[in-house]
Amino acid sequence: MLEKLSSKDAIALEDKYGAHNYHPLPVVLSKGEGVFMWDAEGKRYYDFLSAYSAVNQGHCHPRIVSAMTEQAKTLTLTSRAFYNDMLGKYEKYACEYFGFDKMLPMNTGAEAVETAIKICRKWAYEKKGIAEHEAKIIVFENNFHGRTTTIISFSNDEGARKNFGPYTPGFVKVAYNDPKALEEALKTEKNVAGVLIEPIQGEAGVFRPDADFLAKVKGLCNDHGVLFIADEIQTGIARTGSLLAVCGDCSCQGHCEKQDTYQRPDMLILGKALSGGAYPVSAVLANNEIMEVIKPGQHGSTFGGNPVAAAVAMEALEVVKDENLAQNARELGDLFREKMNAYIENSNIVKLVRGKGLLNAIVIDDTEHSDTAWNICVALKENGLLAKPTHGNIIRFAPPLVMTKEQLLECVEIITSTLKKFEK
Numbered sequence: 001m002l003e004k005l006s007s008k009d010a011i012a013l014e015d016k017y018g019a020h021n022y023h024p025l026p027v028v029l030s031k032g033e034g035v036f037m038w039d040a041e042g043k044r045y046y047d048f049l050s051a052y053s054a055v056n057q058g059h060c061h062p063r064i065v066s067a068m069t070e071q072a073k074t075l076t077l078t079s080r081a082f083y084n085d086m087l088g089k090y091e092k093y094a095c096e097y098f099g100f101d102k103m104l105p106m107n108t109g110a111e112a113v114e115t116a117i118k119i120c121r122k123w124a125y126e127k128k129g130i131a132e133h134e135a136k137i138i139v140f141e142n143n144f145h146g147r148t149t150t151i152i153s154f155s156n157d158e159g160a161r162k163n164f165g166p167y168t169p170g171f172v173k174v175a176y177n178d179p180k181a182l183e184e185a186l187k188t189e190k191n192v193a194g195v196l197i198e199p200i201q202g203e204a205g206v207f208r209p210d211a212d213f214l215a216k217v218k219g220l221c222n223d224h225g226v227l228f229i230a231d232e233i234q235t236g237i238a239r240t241g242s243l244l245a246v247c248g249d250c251s252c253q254g255h256c257e258k259q260d261t262y263q264r265p266d267m268l269i270l271g272k273a274l275s276g277g278a279y280p281v282s283a284v285l286a287n288n289e290i291m292e293v294i295k296p297g298q299h300g301s302t303f304g305g306n307p308v309a310a311a312v313a314m315e316a317l318e319v320v321k322d323e324n325l326a327q328n329a330r331e332l333g334d335l336f337r338e339k340m341n342a343y344i345e346n347s348n349i350v351k352l353v354r355g356k357g358l359l360n361a362i363v364i365d366d367t368e369h370s371d372t373a374w375n376i377c378v379a380l381k382e383n384g385l386l387a388k389p390t391h392g393n394i395i396r397f398a399p400p401l402v403m404t405k406e407q408l409l410e411c412v413e414i415i416t417s418t419l420k421k422f423e424k
Helices: 007-017 062-072 087-098 109-128 179-188 213-224 307-322 325-344 372-382 405-420
Strands: 029-033 036-039 044-047 102-106 136-140 171-174 192-197 227-231 267-270 282-286 350-356 359-364 388-390 394-397
Touching (some): 062 307, 087 282, 109 136, 109 227, 109 267, 109 282, 136 179, 179 192, 179 213, 213 227, 307 325, 325 350, 325 359, 325 405, 359 372, 372 405
Parallel strands (some): 136 171, 136 192, 192 227, 227 267
Antiparallel strands (some): 029 036, 036 044, 102 282, 267 282, 350 359, 388 394
16 A cells, blocks of 8 residues: 555556546646645645645645644544533634634535525524525525535536536526625515625635625615625635635634625635645534524434544644744735736737636636646646636736745746747
8 A cells, every 4th residue: 555656657657547537638647735636756836735734834734744644543432422621722812813703613624615505494494584494595697605515506517517406406606796686686686595605716716706795785684684694615714815805805813794895795705724634624603693593413424523633723723823934924925926017018828817826717718618727837837837717718826925035036937938838
């Protein structure tokens, strides 16, 4: 099992024995540290995907790895049939860190979204008085919240949906970044319980809405008595230059009551960087009036809230705070977009760069069905930088937040020199 494989052999094994539900770039990674990864042959790459923003704190951060291994030596799992001496500490820490009364721990992002949907519906029946089985949740076009049967039921992505039906009812889809469309749905649809939103749509190509859109969504939710549910699995935990993307342009590190910038969710969904990529950890946070609808036996997970997850998550959040990762993401993100915009002025292959903090994307001047963006990513790999296309003609750039200014500028040089080879 410990035999070292060549990249060719590792790819062949996956191809033969693994389900073909992914189409990876042709690189086999065997080591990671900070902003770098190494392949099976020892070549070093800059990581510009961060495992879809799970590795905000950098690969194998020594403090996070230490917290994980030390806890693993003592106690790994009890299930929730018993108390353990780590979960309460983690719940208190996370609630104070993000400013909520209660947390419900899970493992993966999709599980956390499913949890939020269940809590929202139960709240609607028991607190808002909606008749059972009638609650609706408003979602947005081009959303991505996971791949469970319920979640793909309100997806636009036919690749994620086709031949997986029948689909789960109870969702109303409206245009993203269109407050009038949301307002109309809230006025005309009966029995709306909540609005589920990504503050920035990551899988849709890092689509950032207008500056006042989230404030309008929050205001409309308040006006109509429905829950504002923020999916910050990819955008949260310093990625966009503030602790949460719903913090707007606030530079605080932690819970904030600046109402002109912080559009406080009724429910906050977290995952990915909640563990720094070291362990599957996700969570839903809400205040007592919402979370108290969940009673014993009504929802759970064998691994949710296990001692290792608790230790890892607390240390991962401490690293974000201690290393000022939100501030670094904000400053380097501004620099990245400045440099890329300067390149785009004379480019006929890149149409625009967009994003916030260190969650950015470039739009390639080609169709969604072309292979140009894929070929650019393959060329970037050859030049020592790893990124991946989304939606065919969009390349997402999201390096670990521990990156330095010098490293970022080196990466900009790799990206722009590679793009020059594809100019028409």
